[in-house]
Amino acid sequence: VQLVESGGASVQAGESLRLSCRASGFSLDDNYAIGWFRQAPGKEREGVSSFTTGDGRKYYADSVKGRATISIDDAENTVFLQMNNLKPEDTAMYYCAVLFGTHIAIGKRTALDAGQYNYWGQGTQVTVSR
DSSP states (O other), X not given: OEEEEXXXXXXETTOOEEEEEEEESSOTTSSEXXXXXXXOTTXXXXXXXXXXXXXXXXXXXXXXXXXXXXXXXXXXXXXXXXXXXXXXXGOEEEEEEEEESOOOSOOHHHHTOGGGOOEEOOOXXXXXXX
């Protein structure tokens, strides 16, 4: 299993970015939860958004709700995180991660819990300046 993130950049506050996570070694047709997480220097890794194929639910952290959209391109085996109206507090390394298995109604707390996820990418840096 390999996850490769891209799309991170240095931007101004208010701008948008689309992060990509290309998956290999498994199919996005399988049963899994896939999530985006971030970690700023000196802070714990936190969940940003996740998607569970078992029930098609999408979860968002309160800090990004209304500004972030998670989506999947099955043909490209890629998961995207569209982030709009970026804020300086969004500055972090962003990671995607996968938790295999069928997950139905697992709830936001579990879906965004980094400790639940098995496989991780190397991350892509997002820096937002004022």
